[in-house]
Amino acid sequence: MGVDSGLPDFRGNEGFWRAYPPFKNLGLSFIDLANPAWFNDDPELAWGEMVRGGAWVFTSNVDGAFQRAGFDPDRIVECHGAIDFLQCTRACRLGIVPADHYEPNVDETTFRARPPLPRCGVCGALTRPNILMFGDYGWDDTRTSAQEKRLSSWLGSVGRGDKKLVVIECGAGSAVPTVRMTSERTVMRREAVLIRVNLREPQVPAGHIGIAEGALHALGEIDRRLGA
Template sequence: MARNHKWLIMNETQCNSENVERAADILVNAHHAIAFTGAGISTESGIPDFRGPQGLWRQYNPEIATIDYFLQHPKEFWLFYRMRLSTLFTAKPNRAHIALAELEKMGIIKTIITQNIDGLHQAAGSNNVIELHGTMRRAVCLACGHTYPMDAVIKKIDSGQVPPLCDGCGGILKPDTVLFGESVKDFERARELALMSDAVLVVGSSLSVYPAAYIPLFVKEMGGKVIIVNMEPTELDYIADVIIQCKAGDAMSLLLDAVKKKLSMK
């Protein structure tokens, strides 16, 4: 893909610069804009990302999040996961989640495609959400496919049933999330949406995990615009039309205000 496009970069102290206005112009003039979010959108909710300075994989071996590890060591996996659920379940949507939900209600963002499993987009009020990596809000029996709300699974674990088992068939329950080594969920649906979109707003993703990171590439290849909001440079900065390099909450609050202002002037 050619890299001869024009882009703008702003640092954390320039969140109110012309880049927000440029991004707002793209969104207001788009016919079908989507959002693509990663772990960085939820760090302001107290959920650590995976690869940052305080990231999960700097504290734990990523092998624990593989399907092979789960199948071989389900008890150890669930003890680790139970600890992580304590953080995930107490997290609340932050300004970035709320701004995206508002943009969806306004008809600016049609769908949110997320790599996150925390359910904070739905908690913020978003309705059209594709969870590529599943959700930690439920578990599924590997034997019969029956699903359980995660609060019921937590009760099993806290009562000493580790790993938690299916009430119906006795099979081992697994979080309804995509572990390393498993296929992402609803990717074909996400791909089709990206190919019909003329703008994508990326928020809080390093764009380093595939196939999920193909989503903005699909939009770009069809001639669409790419906006990236992230604290750090991403692996796909070279395709961006606008880059807003600051906190997701700050950037999204300003972007929402800019969009509202432009719509009021139409």
């Protein structure tokens, strides 16, 4: 059914390699990539050590998970903002401020936050998370724009000398395609390689690599191969 629907035939190495030619050059079979026996180590730690000083994070997550995992806050772009920051609902001169002193107290039956709600220290209006929502024309993108400028500056240094750029994209869907579009645009402009890790939507432009696996498994296997 999958083959008749136009999906690649992964029965045997040749079928897999026809769908993903770069893996043939690396000598990786589908079984190699899908084998859970290799993933006992901590891939987050391994990748953190490997790319220290030489990588950036571009994420649509708004939960600050990368910072809490130990990634350099100055090397992260949160394209949809972050829940750890607040902005005024009246767009006064408050700007964007940390939400350090507000801990929501939510009524479990109504799922509504109990008072007091956070208020602007400048004008007294309610504040809201500095997150880009659907149909949101009031989002303050100042913080995200500053992050993007730092990323752009870093990208300008990549490709010089022995530096080569690889974009590893994990779990970015097409429903809100910001991350996917950014990945593809970046590799096109920089003559870089895109490795797209996505269980349901691993499709990539010609010449790039799509991995239909979970991020933990895929990153663990890539790490193992690089260390082999």
